[in-house]
Amino acid sequence: MAEDKRVFQHWPVILMVLIVAAIFLIKMLTYQVDTTEYAIVLRFGEPQAETVRPRAPGLHFKLPWETVWRQDNRVQCFEGNMGEFEEIMTADGKNIVVSVFIGWKIGSAAEDQLMFMEKLGDLTTATDQLTELLRTYRSGVFGTVNFNTLVNIDEEKVKLDQVEDEIHAAISNNAKALYGIDVEFVGIRHLGFPDNVTTDVIKRMQAERQTKSAATKAEGEAKAMAIRSQADLDVRKQMADAEVAAKAIEAAAETEVASLYADFEAQPELAKLLLRRETAKKIAANEMIIIMDANEEPWIMFQNDTDNQPEDE
């Protein structure tokens, strides 16, 4: 009893030993699989079936001499380990520089994971092989399309999506068959010209701008001239319409006046005299010089008496 009590007095030491032993045993006899990874248990390098050594996330049992191979199961994105930008000749002989990225992950099927582990093993080897596939099919697909399917005034003729799909399909088939890799997406990140060609493109842009500048000015002048001409035409039409309306008013007045002149027919001589009188008054309203004979009325009144004597007197 006393001995048991003495042993129990050393429980901290015992606990420490037990904890260390537990950690050591857990480490040796279990393996943990994260949600974001695939894990395959190997016994002397031989993969164990999933039914024996589960690959689902969580804590699982294994034997001490078994090892665990792990890889991330999420999508990884990259443009290739080398040759990110590559000069390619299109089907119509134009040199372009492109950069394409892919998003890939290890296939979710058990055989994909095994294939990846056996053929590639690690991330570096995987990206090296994917780079080769990417470069091969990138050049292959871009080499079969014309430049005007990459950029085009007619939007319907731009086939960049199809180019991506073709590269995707080509890489995907091979990556799956060869390495158990799923290629989730492919995208074009850069589409341009070789460096020395960009100089020519920029010069062409300058020339186009100069042409456009001149055309814009000419267009402005033409439009302005058209507006002015139309304005002149409108004014003439307006004035012509006004003249027609005015003439109509005047004609109406003259018609009315003609009926009034019927009264004058009672004594035409007097009427003529009155008309002459009116005409004379209107003419005399202007600046003028009248030349008259001094012997006419009323000036005769200012002549000498002898001159004023009637001839018969």
Add this chain to the structure above:
Amino acid sequence: MATTPVDNTHDNEIGEGAAALVKTTKLMIVMLRIAIAVLLIAYILSGFFYVEPTEYALVLRFGKISGTAGEEIVESGSWQWTWPKPIGEVVRIPKKTQSLSTDYFYFNDEYLGGPESKPVLSDSAGPLVTGTDGYLLTKDENILHAKWGLTYDIVDPVIFYTSQVDADATIRRIFESTILKRIARTAIDQALYADPDDLRKKVKRDTLKAFEKLNIGIKVKFVNFGESTPPRSSVLAFYEVQKSEHVKQTLILEAETYRNTTTQSAKGLAKRRQAEAEAYASELVSSVQAEAQYFNQLLEQYQKKPDIAIRNLISITRQHVMQDAEKILLPASPGEIRIRLNRVKPTVTDDTTAAAAAAAGSGHRPH
């Protein structure tokens, strides 16, 4: 019998040493107990964590996300406890709107004095260096430099965490690819001047579609179309077009002003012409009516004594005409009389006009 003296000094020393050892061991055991207790408490306490209101949190237990499907996300703004590592682990994912900007399609401005410096404007076109100077190709095969931005929310933290190794890199590349494809369907003038906001909306629409298809747990909120420019060496040429555009607008504006002025003026003239016609008509009718009335008044007198009536009429008319005569000089003997009527007197406005008139008079003799 003689007794042999025994040396107890050594035994005493051993006894004291053993006692000290026992004492030390006991002390160490006590300290070890305390240390174990402290470590255990610290380990347990280290499992407490606070989830900020601005973040999502997932708890992993032995690497597996804990919680049933749809309930994996720990409540934000609360204290929680989970087993510390290596049993448990907390993954924090931002709830705040995320933003990224890309200058992948912009020229390298580092050698120009940094991003704040203005582009060097020159007509001499130098090559753009692939990998250093980014750019986009427009549908009219022009080069466009542009900066873009994207803001998004993480709407499904589980998918976001479990789908991508480097979500930022994926989002960035998908966004850039979407921009590239949209610009390949856009003219440079449209991107720069005509309707940049329309382009921005189209890129946003494309980006939304791309991320919906990809399903990585984010939702695009806003796309920003930042700085955009043609290549530095063609900027001056682009400015020229803009200047020409201003000239064009000015010419059109002037023409429209001319049109408005002349049209208004013509309207006035037309109204005046109508008013003149109406005045003429009114005057004519009134005048003839007056004459008719006058005629009827004279008619009776004329029918009685026609000669007197005629002479009377002529006399009255002459009086009327000559009442404004300036001066009438009668010749001494019978001859011509000249009568100036209604002389228009010249008006002198100022000295200059007078001098000019004088000069004109001295320089030109009337014919």
